[in-house]
Amino acid sequence: MLGFWRPGLAFSVALAGVVIATGAAALSLAYTLDGHQLHYYLGGWPPPLGIEYLVDTVAAFAATVVTGVALLALIGTRRTALAEFPDRLGLFYTLALLILTGITGMIVTHDLFNLYIFMEIGSLATYALVFMGGPRGMIAGFRYLVLGSIGGGFYLLGVGFLYFTTGSLNMADVSSLLVQQQESRAVLAGAVFIFTGLGLKMALFPLHLWLPDAYTYAPSSVNALIAPIMTKAAAIALLRMFLSVFPPGYLTDVVPVGSVMVILGLVGMVVGSLAAVSQSDYRRMLAHSSVGQLGLIAVGIGLATPLGFAAALLHIMNHAIMKGCLFLVATSVRFRTGRTDLDGMTNLGRSMPVTLGAFSVAALSMVGVPPLAGFFSKLYLAQAGIGEGNWLVALVVLASSLLTAAYLFRVVERAYLGNEHDSAALHHDMPAYGSTVGAAAATPAPREAPLDMLLPTVLLAAAALGVGVANAAILAYVLEPGLLAWTNP
């Protein structure tokens, strides 16, 4: 609101808000590490009458990841936001904060209907932000709105089925009430509807069709913010469904939601990575790659073993960090060169060395090179698959890693080994914000990105390395106790 009155304030207020949110999330993580749980009852009504917010280890972990990445993305996109919406800055930051509200709300709420509300809050703000991206962004945003609302509607329908069979909306309450209701067809329908709705929000194949257009045509300031975190929130909600709401074994034995997720996730991994290889626009490539990675997370959730869940959670964090870094690289490149296609990255290794260095670290992590973070989540996932006797999982993880290497190293090849004359021959179709020379036949080499865009990018890349090295500690101290706590609320 302050942004309307004085635009310069908008960023500071937004930044302060996100810093406080990140601090709160990190503090709650420290607090819940030894098994404490934070309960908050809205309006003082105890459950199951009232709406309960529960922060336990996994929720605090997810909230910390989400707010941390959002903080870095906000800092890194300050300049592009200034350049892209000089007159609507207040609106941009309001929407960004709304997204963060919706997503953290989704993570900490313990009430089924409340989850729907926060999901729609975050989604509406995301639709609006994607829409701000020029004419193609308008169509992409509209399509995302229609599809996303269908997803929310299905989720609400599923919640309705669950409510009318159990009489409660509180997740812990529903989980204890569902134990007697396992043969009910209404619960079955409810499970299917919830899974479909959340799968659509999570861009699970084949419900992912909104994602490539939305991520490609959104304004570059928006991309780094929504791409890493929006779909993850739906994945975390799905994880909560598996663990806290439905009785153990229901979603794998009675209703084969788990197997369906594994199959769809595997197909999504292959399709997403394959589609990414043939793209010529950097952001579209990253969008298809996100579909692939989300397929990986879906497989982890669908396997429904503790190791599978841990792999999925770890990959949620890893993917948020890696994709955040990759999209910030896209923002920096767009800021300096005005282009987002792959050929525009020619020779950037020489002129923007730190940015491309961070890109290389993130790319290696996405492929799964130890000791970077991506390797461990893929390893645990493959182990989980083999533990279930499903060797296809390991095979597809390997295949998708190879494809990931294929499409990410195309960028590396162009950036570090490209030829001078390639970059001059291609046309420009987007305005360059940071370059001072008008578009001519031969463009001078772009300078390195400014420090406040560089720092978050490098921090995220360093986080990919740090998380990889520390992953055993994360698994032992955060994820495993947290997952145990979720199964026995």
Next chain:
Amino acid sequence: MIDEIAARFPFWATAILLVVGLYGMMGKRSLIKKIIGLNVFQSAIILFFIGQSMKAGADVPILPGGAGPVDPDQYMNPLPHVLMLTAIVVSAAVLGVAMAFLVTIYQKFHSLDENEILEEMQR
């Protein structure tokens, strides 16, 4: 056959409206019709909730002040109604955002037909 449909009429109505809404969103080219389809879809869900809160021979759930313990079987379930109030608000917000989108799209492309807009974008 008719008895079966009549006995489960709320479910059939919900299912039919859901499918109509989905068809509107997928099968129609005009963007306005897609939004109408979205609204029908969301209305179907809202009506489902409300229909499920009915009980046979139930009364309106408004109690006079100072009433003692009540028999819940005599009153309709008010919670779904309250939840659906919230869902209607969400639906209205989505409608508002969608209409704002449509206004901007129309100003840019001078058409609300999906095929024409896609052609316009290719140029």
